[in-house]
Amino acid sequence: MTMFQHSLIVLIAIVVAFALAKKLKVSTELSMFTATIVALIVHVLVPMGEDPRSPLPFAEAVRHVIEGGVNYFDICLIFLTATFFMSLYKETGGAAYLVRLIVKKFHTHRNICLLLLMVVMLIPGALTGSGATTVLTVGGLVGTVLMTMGVSENKRIALIFILAAMSAACPPINLWAMIAAAGSNMPYVGFTIPLGFLSVVGSLFATFYLTANSKMPPLEDALKQLPEPPAGWNGLRVALPFILMVILIAGGRIIPFSFPVFGMPLIFMLSGVLVLIVSPKRVNVFDVAMTTVINLRGLVGIMVVVGMLTQIMALTGARGLLSLMVVTLPITVIFATLWIILPVAEGVLQYAVAPLLGVPLIMLFNQLGFDPIVSLSTWAVMLPLGDCLPPTAVVGRAAVLELDFKGSYYKDFVKTALVPMLFILALCTLVMIFNNQFAALIA
Amino acid sequence: MKDKTNIIKFGFAAIVLCAVGIAGYLFHEQRVYREPVVVSENITEVKKLSDYYDGVKGTINDCNIYIFDSGVPGGTMMLMGSNHPEEPTGVMACNMFIENLKVTQGRIIVVTRVNTSGSTCTRPGEAYPRYFTQDTEWGEKKWRMGDRIGSPLDSWPDPEVYIHYPSGLNLAYMDIRNTNRNWPGKPDGLLTERTCYALMECIRQEGVDMTLDFHEAELEYPVENMIVVHQKAADVGAMVSMMLTSQTFDVPLSVDFSPEALHGLTHREVGDYSDAASYLAEVAEPMLDRIRGITDEELLMSGKDRFVMEAGKHGLLYSPMDENGWPIEKRVARHVETARKIMEVNGTVHPDQVITFEGIPSYQEILDNGCGPYYHDPSTAPADRVFYD
Numbered sequence: 001m002t003m004f005q006h007s008l009i010v011l012i013a014i015v016v017a018f019a020l021a022k023k024l025k026v027s028t029e030l031s032m033f034t035a036t037i038v039a040l041i042v043h044v045l046v047p048m049g050e051d052p053r054s055p056l057p058f059a060e061a062v063r064h065v066i067e068g069g070v071n072y073f074d075i076c077l078i079f080l081t082a083t084f085f086m087s088l089y090k091e092t093g094g095a096a097y098l099v100r101l102i103v104k105k106f107h108t109h110r111n112i113c114l115l116l117l118m119v120v121m122l123i124p125g126a127l128t129g130s131g132a133t134t135v136l137t138v139g140g141l142v143g144t145v146l147m148t149m150g151v152s153e154n155k156r157i158a159l160i161f162i163l164a165a166m167s168a169a170c171p172p173i174n175l176w177a178m179i180a181a182a183g184s185n186m187p188y189v190g191f192t193i194p195l196g197f198l199s200v201v202g203s204l205f206a207t208f209y210l211t212a213n214s215k216m217p218p219l220e221d222a223l224k225q226l227p228e229p230p231a232g233w234n235g236l237r238v239a240l241p242f243i244l245m246v247i248l249i250a251g252g253r254i255i256p257f258s259f260p261v262f263g264m265p266l267i268f269m270l271s272g273v274l275v276l277i278v279s280p281k282r283v284n285v286f287d288v289a290m291t292t293v294i295n296l297r298g299l300v301g302i303m304v305v306v307g308m309l310t311q312i313m314a315l316t317g318a319r320g321l322l323s324l325m326v327v328t329l330p331i332t333v334i335f336a337t338l339w340i341i342l343p344v345a346e347g348v349l350q351y352a353v354a355p356l357l358g359v360p361l362i363m364l365f366n367q368l369g370f371d372p373i374v375s376l377s378t379w380a381v382m383l384p385l386g387d388c389l390p391p392t393a394v395v396g397r398a399a400v401l402e403l404d405f406k407g408s409y410y411k412d413f414v415k416t417a418l419v420p421m422l423f424i425l426a427l428c429t430l431v432m433i434f435n436n437q438f439a440a441l442i443a
Numbered sequence: 444m445k446d447k448t449n450i451i452k453f454g455f456a457a458i459v460l461c462a463v464g465i466a467g468y469l470f471h472e473q474r475v476y477r478e479p480v481v482v483s484e485n486i487t488e489v490k491k492l493s494d495y496y497d498g499v500k501g502t503i504n505d506c507n508i509y510i511f512d513s514g515v516p517g518g519t520m521m522l523m524g525s526n527h528p529e530e531p532t533g534v535m536a537c538n539m540f541i542e543n544l545k546v547t548q549g550r551i552i553v554v555t556r557v558n559t560s561g562s563t564c565t566r567p568g569e570a571y572p573r574y575f576t577q578d579t580e581w582g583e584k585k586w587r588m589g590d591r592i593g594s595p596l597d598s599w600p601d602p603e604v605y606i607h608y609p610s611g612l613n614l615a616y617m618d619i620r621n622t623n624r625n626w627p628g629k630p631d632g633l634l635t636e637r638t639c640y641a642l643m644e645c646i647r648q649e650g651v652d653m654t655l656d657f658h659e660a661e662l663e664y665p666v667e668n669m670i671v672v673h674q675k676a677a678d679v680g681a682m683v684s685m686m687l688t689s690q691t692f693d694v695p696l697s698v699d700f701s702p703e704a705l706h707g708l709t710h711r712e713v714g715d716y717s718d719a720a721s722y723l724a725e726v727a728e729p730m731l732d733r734i735r736g737i738t739d740e741e742l743l744m745s746g747k748d749r750f751v752m753e754a755g756k757h758g759l760l761y762s763p764m765d766e767n768g769w770p771i772e773k774r775v776a777r778h779v780e781t782a783r784k785i786m787e788v789n790g791t792v793h794p795d796q797v798i799t800f801e802g803i804p805s806y807q808e809i810l811d812n813g814c815g816p817y818y819h820d821p822s823t824a825p826a827d828r829v830f831y832d
Contacts, residue, residue: 004749049736067565263600
C-alpha cells in the first residue's frame with residue numbers, strides 16, 4: 001500500500017464516520033470528534049506506505065488529540081468574553097437604550113442610518129479579525145434596528161452574517177491573510193486597499209440589496225417595538241464601555257510601543273466591568289456568566305474539535321493529500337472552483353484553512369507570476385463567507401443565537417444570503433483572475 | 444433514563460480527564476527536558492544571555508552563550524540555532540560546533556537555542572513529534588522539537604496585531620512570539636522582544652563581526668537552499684554561494700540580499716543595528732511543507748516524503764526532491780560548511796577578521812559518517828564540561 005492510498009483511506013474514513021454519526025442524530029461536534037478518533041484508529045491499523053515510519057505510542061496519539069484541542073484556545077476565549085460583555089450590556093438594559101437612541105436620531109434618514117449601521121458592523125471585525133466577535137458585540141443591536149425598519153427576519157440574519165463576514169475580511173486585521181502571509185514569510189503589507197475594496201463593496205451591495213424594500217416606520221411605531229430601558233441610562237453611560245473598548249483596542253495601534261498588551265479577552269472583560277459600574281440596574285454576574293457559557297457551548301465545542309481533527313489530519317497525511325489535490329489542479333480549474341472550494345473548506349477547517357490551502361496557493365500563484373497580495377486578498381474575502389456553512393458554521397450559529405432566529409437555517413437564512421454571497425464571490429474571482437491588472441491599478 | 448445519561452456523561456468525563464492527564468504529563472515532560480551538551484575542551488567560557496541584558500534574567504529564554512576565544516587577534520563570528528525551534532538543523536549544527544571546536548585565531552560564539560521558549564512545546568495543529576533523536580556510538584542524543592514561535596506559557600496574550608519595533612511594520616499577531624520577527628528587539632517589550640534585544644546587546648558588546656542564523660524552509664518556499672545576506676555582506680555572500688555551489692554542494696546554494704522593507708529578521712536588523720554583517724542560511728526541510736504526508740520523526744530526520752515529491756513533479760517546488768529526500772546529515776552538513784566558508788572567505792576580504800579553527804568535520808565527512816560520531820556522551824564526560832540547553 002502506498003502513502004497516497006493510506007491517506008485517502010483515512011480521508012474516506014473521516015467522511016464516512018462523520019456522515020454516519022450525523023445520520024444517527026449525533027451533534028455536529030460529537031460527529032466530528034467521532035470522525036477524529038476513527039481517523040486515528042484507521043491510521044494506526046492501515047499500512048502506512050512504502051517508507052519506514054516512526055512508531056506512534058498510545059500516549060502520543062492521545063497527546064495529539066488533546067494538543068489539537070487547544071489550537072483555537074484564543075478564539076474560544078474571545079467568543080466567551082465578547083459574549084459575556086454584550087450579555088451584561090443587554091441584561092442591564094444598556095443595549096435597549098442604545099437602540100432606541102439610534103432609532104430616534106436617524107429614523108428620518110434611511111440611507112444614512114443603513115450606512116452607519118454597516119460601519120458599526122464592520123468595525124469590531126476589522127479590528128479583531130473575527131466575524132463572530134462582530135455578531136456577538138453589535139449584531140444584536142443592529143439586528144434590532146433593522147427589525148424596526150421592517151427588514152424581514154430572514155434578511156436581517158442574512159445581512160448580519162454577511163456584514164460580520166465582511167468585517168472579518170476588512171482591513172486592518174484579516175486573520176486569514178495574516179496567517180497565510182506569515183506562513184509564506186511575506187510581510188502583511190499592501191493588503192489594505194485590496195481587502196478594503198472587496199469587503200466594502202461586498203458590504204454595500206449586501207446592505208442595500210437585503211434592505212431594498214424596507215422603510216423607516218413612524219418613530220412612535222418603531223419605539224413601541226423596542227423594550228423600555230431601565231431609568232437612569234443616558235448617552236454617556238451607554239457609550240463609556242464602548243469608549244473604553246475602542247481606547248484599549250485603538251491604543252495598541254496608535255501608540256503600539258508604549259501601550260500595554262491587554263489581549264482581546266481582557267479588553268472585553270474590562271469593558272464588561274465598566275458596564276457593571278455605569279449601569280443603574282444591578283444584575284447577577286454569575287448568572288450572566290453561566291448563561292454565556294451555556295449559550296456558547298456548541299460554538300466552543302466545534303472549535304475544540306476542529307482543532308483535534310486538523311491535528312489528526314496532519315498526523316495521518318490526510319491534510320497533505322487535500323492540499324496537494326487543490327494545488328495540483330490546472331490554474332483554469334483553480335480559477336473556476338476556488339469560489340466554492342474556499343468557503344466550503346472554511347466551513348470545515350476555520351482559520352486552519354489559511355496555512356493549509358492559503359500557503360500552498362500563494363506559492364503556486366507566486367510561481368505563476370501572479371500578484372500574491374491581490375490574490376491572497378481575494379481568497380481572504382471569500383473565506384469568511386464559509387462561516388455559515390457546516391460543519392462549523394461558527395458565525396452563522398452565533399448570528400442565530402444573537403438574533404434569536406427561529407426560521408430554518410438553510411431554507412431561510414442561508415438561502416436569503418445566497419445572492420449577496422454569490423456577488424462577493426464573483427467579484428473576488430474576477431479580481432483574482434485579473435490580479436496583475438488590479439495590482440497595477442492600485443499601485 | 445436520566446441515570447443512564449448521567450453514567451454516560453461521567454464515563455466520558457473520566458475518559459477526557461485521563462486523556463488530559465496523559466497529555467499534560469507529556470507536555471510537562473517536554474517543557475522540563477534539558478538537552479545535555481558536552482562542550483569541547485577548548486571552550487573559553489559559557490555565559491548567560493542575561494549577562495548582556497538583565498531584562499531576560501530568570502526567564503526561560505536566558506540561554507547559554509558558548510564562547511570559543513583563541514586568544515589570537517582576529518574576527519568574531521556568532522552562530523545562532525533554533526531561532527525557529529521547528530527547524531532542527533540549527534540546534535544540531537550548533538551542537539556540532541560546541542562539542543568539537545578548537546578556534547586557533549579569532550573567536551566563535553555559539554547560541555544553540557535563540558528561542559528556548561519555543562522549543563518547550565510543539566506547534567498545535569501540525570502533529571509534530573515532541574523530540575528528535577540522533578543515533579550515536581553511545582546511544583541516542585535527544586533534542587526537543589519545538590514550535591516556530593515562543594510558548595504561550597511564557598508570553599501571553601498576544602496583541603491583536605503585532606507592530607514591529609521600531610519599523611512600525613504590521614505583522615501577524617502570533618509573530619510577537621517569533622524571534623525572527625522581533626529583531627533588533629525592545630528592552631521593555633514582551634519576552635521575545637527582550638530576548639532579541641539581549642542578543643543584539645551580546646552582538647554589540649562582544650564586537651561580533653559576522654552572524655549566521657541557521658534555518659530550514661519548506662520546499663514550496665522560494666527562499667530555499669540559500670543564504671540571505673545584509674548588503675554589508677554582499678561580496679562575501681556572493682563568493683560563498685559561488686564556491687560552495689561549484690565545489691561542494693550537489694544542490695546549488697543561491698544568494699539573495701535582505702529586502703530593506705522586510706523587518707524583524709536577523710539578516711536585516713543585525714546588520715542595521717550593529718557593526719556585524721548578518722547572514723541567514725536556509726536548507727530544505729520537507730516536514731515544513733503543508734502538502735506533506737504522514738507527520739512523524741522519521742519524516743523530520745529522513746526528509747523523505749512522497750507527497751512533496753509529487754508536488755515537485757508538478758513544478759511546485761523551489762528545491763529538487765527525489766526518493767532520497769533531504770536527510771538530516773545533508774541538511775546539517777550544508778549549514779556547517781556554509782559557516783566554515785563564510786569565515787574563510789570573510790578572512791580573505793577582511794584580513795583583520797580572520798578566524799581559523801579545527802575539529803569540525805567537513806561536508807563530505809558528515810555525509811559519509813552521519814552526524815552521530817560528532818556528539819559526545821554526557822554520562823561519561825567530566826561534569827564541568829556538560830551544560831544544559
